[in-house]
Each structure stands twice: as C-alpha cells, then as structure tokens.
Amino acid sequence: MNAGSFILNILILGVPFSVALLLAGLGETINQRSGVFNLGCEGIMAMGAFLAFLPPYFLAKTPLAPSANLIGILLAVAAGALLGLLFALVVVTFRAPQGIAGIGLQMLGWGTAGTLFRRYVGGVTGVTGIPSLPIPGLSRIPILGPILFNHNPLVYLAFLLVPVFWYILFKTPWGLKVRAVGTYPRAADSLGIPVARVRYQALALGGAMAGLAGAYLSLAQAKMFADDLIAGRGFIAVALVYFGRWNPVGIMGGALLFSLAQSLQLSIQVAGIDFPYEFAVMLPYALVIVVLALVRKARMVGPAELGKPFDREQRV
C-alpha cells in the first residue's frame, strides 16, 4: 500500500465516522446555546441506536421491510425528543443540577437499551442497514468523489444540517431567543420571552438529534446493535461543542478532526504498521483532551449562563 492510498483511505473512512458526532454535536450546540448542557447525550444515543435497530430486525421478513429503516430512524428521533423533554422537566422545571441529571439520563438510556436488547434480541445480531447512495456523476470525481459523494444518505444529511443549524441559530427569531436565554435569561424574560419554554424546545431538538445520531450508529455505521456501541461518542460530542465554540461550523471541524484521528488509528492497525495498538486506540481521545486544553478561553461568545437554572423571582 503506498502513502497516497493510505491517506485516501483515512479520509474515506473518516468522513462517515464523523457523522454520529456531528449530529449529536449539532443537537448539543442548541442545548448549550439555550443554557443547558445535556451530559445524557450518550444515553439518548444508546436509546436511539437500539430503537432504530428494532424495526429492521423484526420486520425483515414482512412487507414493511423496505421502509423499516425509515421507521427505525423516526422512532429514534421521536424517542430522543421525548428524552430531551424529560431532561428539560428535570433541569428546567425542577431545576436539578444539570451535570448530575445528565449522568442519570446517560445511565438510564444506556441501561434501558442494553437490558431490553438482551431480553428481546440477545447476542450480537446484524441488520442490512442503510445502503450507500453514490451521487451520480459527482461520486466519479477522482479522490473527492469517494471521499465526499459515495456514502449513505444520512452522511449527506448531516453535512447539509451544518448550514441549516447555523442559519437557525443566527438568522431566525427562534435562534435569537435560544441564544438570549442561554446568555442572559433575565434580559430575555424582561422582553416577554418564555425562558423555560424556549429551553424545553431546545432540549427536545437536541434530544432528537442525539437520537438520530444513535440511529446512524446502529443502522448506517455498525449495522448492528451492542451494549457498548456508543463507546463514549455522546461525551465526545459534548466536548466538541466547547471545542467548536457553540458554532455549527466549529462542531463540524471538531467532529472531522476526531473522526480522522479515529480512522488514522484504524488504518495504522489495518496496515500492520508497527505501532503499539493501545496507543493508537487512545489517540483520538488524547487529541480531544489536548485540543480542549489548548483552545483559548472563549470570551463573549458562548452561553454565559450555561448550567444555571433560571428563577425569575430569585433576587440578584
């Protein structure tokens, strides 16, 4: 294998690897912009992955089989949104500490998905998954074609959502409200913006995105479900939001950086390069820590009230 095709391989693998992080990260960006960080992202992804996996698994031999993947995705998105609303109930309405509540949600989602999986499915079982959809013409372009235009539809969707989320955040009234309630809820409140309602909406959207990210993992990337399928990606997504400075474009950069490191370590192993395997596996995670430590403290960018509940009648 020559160096050129080695690098090409890393890129071809890296792009689809980034999608789960990107989808979850975009959702978490909306959460955090509204002033709430959802550490339960990982748990929502586990539920999403599990629920998305069910229809293709159980409907494989029925007339519904052709739309099973779509049903699975919708199920995952709906469940994600509901879990997001549950989280909102706990941290917005009951003002529970967000970090602890998030870890609770993570364990709830992860445990429920794993338990139900073992009870009703059991063992490691594969599904056909979402087939790739090469874009006619574009996928034939040398080098760029296989890197960018020879993937499954969710990959394209994820990257199209980057400008969409940017537009939502910075160019729509709802995005303006989300940013306001995350930075200075008292000001938003004084202008008659319902702080709690906006946070509920943001958390529902964030949860739906995490559910979609889970569905991507089980249906498109792994084409199977297992207990440890998510493997910390939900937490990485939360970290990427800081790295990307609460900006969808930055999240995309972070997701790509991480996934390219991931595909680099896989390629090192596959190519049989003499490099300790444990270090290779560690590489992407170590990279996230190093990058987060190096990123200059963002001033006047992010949601200043991140993690703080809002209570109108609390005296300042």
Added chain:
Amino acid sequence: MQFEPIRSLELRGITKRFPGILACDHIDLAVGEHSVRALVGENGAGKTTLMNILMGLYQPDEGSILLNGREVRFRSPNDAFAHGIGMVHQHFMLVPNMTVTENVALGMKSTHRPFRLDLGAARKRIREVSERHELPVNPDAYVWQLSVGEQQRVELVKTLCLGARFLILDEPTSALTPQETDELIELLKKMSRELSVIFISHKLHEVKALSDTVSILRRGRIVFEGRTEDHSPADLAALMTGHEVALPCVECSDAAPAEGRGLLSVRDLRVRGDRGNLALDGLSFDVAAGEILGLAGVSGNGQRELAETLNGLRKPESGSVLLDGAELGGRGADAVIASGMGYIPEDRNTEGIVPSFSIRENLVLKDVGTVDWSRGGFLRLGPIARNAADLRERFDIRCPSVDTAAGSLSGGNIQKVILARELARKPKALVAVYPTRGLDMGAEEFIHKQLLALRAAGVGILLVSEELDEIMNLSDRIAVIYKGRILKVVPGRDATKRSLGLLMAGVLDE
C-alpha cells in the same frame, strides 16, 4: 402601529409578598400624561418590585392596575409593551454577545418572521428612534464592546423601539459617571415632553432636577406624595429614611491628621492590567495616619488595579508599597492582611463576602486561622457567634439572624458586614473603593460617619470614589488619577467640582 395614548396610569392597593417579606403593602400610585414622577425610597423599600409588577414580570397578590381608567392585567412583559409601557431596568437587560440590533429584535415581535429574523426592520426602527430622540447608537456594535453610558442609551433606544410611551426608569444613573448622569438628565427632560416617566432613584438632586411630582416609599408603603418643587432635598431625605439626614464632612470633625506623610506610601508603582496594558504607570502618593486621601477619577483609569495591588491581589512590575515601614509590594494577600491593611473592595458581592456563607462566617473570614476563632483545626463557634452578635449590634446590620446567608442581604447591609469585619480587625490603613456605590442615603450617612470615626482613631484611609460630593466631603487631600498616574494632589478645602472635573478629564492647567 397605532396606540391609544396613555392619559393616566393608576395602581390601586398593590400588595406583593415574598417569603418572609412584605415587599409592597397596599400601594396606590397615579401618574398622568406628560409628567415625570419620581419614586424615591431606600434600598429594599419595594420600588423595583412595584415596577416589576407594573411590567407583568411579577403578579401582585392583591390590587389592580388601571390604564386610562380601565382595569388591565399584565401576565407578561408582552402585555405591558402592547399597552405602551416600557422599563429600563437597573441592571441592563442587554445580551452582551449580541449586537444592538439583535437585542432590539429580541423584543420586537414584528421582526420575528417565520424562518427569518428581519434585522433590517429592527435597524430601521433603531435609526428612526435614535434620530428622533437624539440618542446616537451604533446598531452593529456588540453590547460587550460598549461603555456603561452607551449601554444605557441602547437600553433607552430599545425600550422606545418597542413602542413605549410610558417609561419606567429604575435607578438609571446608578452605574453612570457624573458627566454621563448630567447628559442623561438633560435627555430625559427633553423626552418627558412626549412621554410619561416614572423615575426611580434615591439620589435626591436628580429627583429635584427631573421630576414634577414625587412619591416616597418606605418599607413597602407610600409615606408621602407631593410636588417636587415644594420640598427641599433635606425634607425628602428625612421622609425617605424616617429621620433627619446630615451627611458628615471632614471639616466638621476636630481631629487633624498626623504630621509627616509616612503611614502608607506608594512609590513609582507600575502595574499591568488584565489586557497586558500598563494600568498604573509610575504612580506615587502618601497617606498619613489619621488622614483621608480621596482618589478622584473617572473609573477605568487604574483605580481597580491600584486597589488590587495595595491588597496583594495583583503583582506590580516595579515600585514599592510601604505600610508603616514594611514593604508590601508583590507580597500575597495573606501578608498584606496580616500587616494591618483593611480593604473595602469595589464589588461587594463577589470580592467582599462569600454570598452563600452566613453573616457570622463572613465576619471572621479574614482571621479564621487565628486562635481567636479556631483551635486545633476546629472552629470556636462560641466566640464566633458572640463576635457576630456584637458587630451586628454595633454596626446596625439589619438581618433576620446572623445565620442568614450574607448574599441575601440588601447592598447597604452587605456593606455594613464588610465594614464591621474590616473595622473589628483594627487596621492601620484602609483602602475603601466606591464604598457607597448604589447605596441609599441612610446607608451612605452611616458609612461616612464610620470612615470619619476611623480617621479620628488615627487610621490612614485611601478613599476611591467617583462621587465628587463624597470625595469633597470626606477628604483631607484629594488626588486625581488619570491614565495610571496621579495628575495632581489638592487640599480638600480648596477643591471645587469644576476644578476636579477638569482634572479628571486630564486637563492640568486652566
């Protein structure tokens, strides 16, 4: 947008209870067209609560609001805006990481199109309003880039953009410099020809300058209502506090500063600010025992950095700080505290106290390691409690109990806690930074008296303030700080507002 004009606004029997407090107690208030009503009262009298009820932010427990004689109910600020009522809050309600236009659009629901925010419309409205009322603002600036005075203008523009024809201003001058305050008063006078205004303040000369009628609130009740021109500031102050108020001054006291200059002496101090700039650039001064040296200046000229350096919170690049002959420059806060320096910091809530700690704990915070308050690694709760009870009495700290969290007290009482702690330590010198900022007259009087008593006891005091009245009343000498240097030191009795104002602007010779 066509609105019915607001000819009258009336509050009837408004009552609001918070846990443990009756914030508003059957308040009646009526304001007519094109008038400026001053609403005056000490901190915690219920002014802000009352206005938050009027804006629909709080729901009253009892009472009603009448607009042009018809009862209205405001469930949210949107309802108040819809009726043409707008409020400029004491703490600016501007989102710092958004532009001026975005902040206005946030409240301007007509710019909220489906799937699109119409910033163009918001910008156009800002331009109309700012031209009409001579309020220049840059619509594309981020709020965090603006000075406090500019943010105040943005708040006014925002409120007017939302269609306010009845303005509520909650202590609009509390964060402004004297010059900015004068400008604002002029502006509001002009605006009152077209609008009705409720002006909340406890600065009585502003009330005199601006309002037609005045209502005085004390402990949740209206205790007085009348025409402003019929009453002197001293009358109003007495009605506000419930007793005669006479701010003390240094000339009325007999004690004279010690001869010699040596108690606290600062030489050629050079200190960097947070952004790496040279915030103090060769600054020197002396404070004698039993002297108050007033440090006048527009804030941002190095006062914060000076106070922090004197108290061991910032390391100087060069220069020396001598307290009673001992070098303190560059030593840590613990060494400075141990050497007998007292400190009333600029931000009383975050630097002066630990808000979640009880009053009792805050009162021993600086010496908790000494045998007075702890032994063998355990707190001596008995002496700590006796200390708190004693200081509460001596300093008239008004609180439910000394176990109350210090952060829940009013600003004046928090300042009394800090003052009590610092004075009980019997300091040699005291650095007091904006000690009465945002406080009402009663608290101001108390703190001024304490500072003068300390002076008489032979403590050297550096008083940093922007309030010229305060500086001129209390100081033996006045040093004017400008761009990190002392521009000039003048004897307190020779200073006039005009001469100090010029010096503060950097003009050395007339």
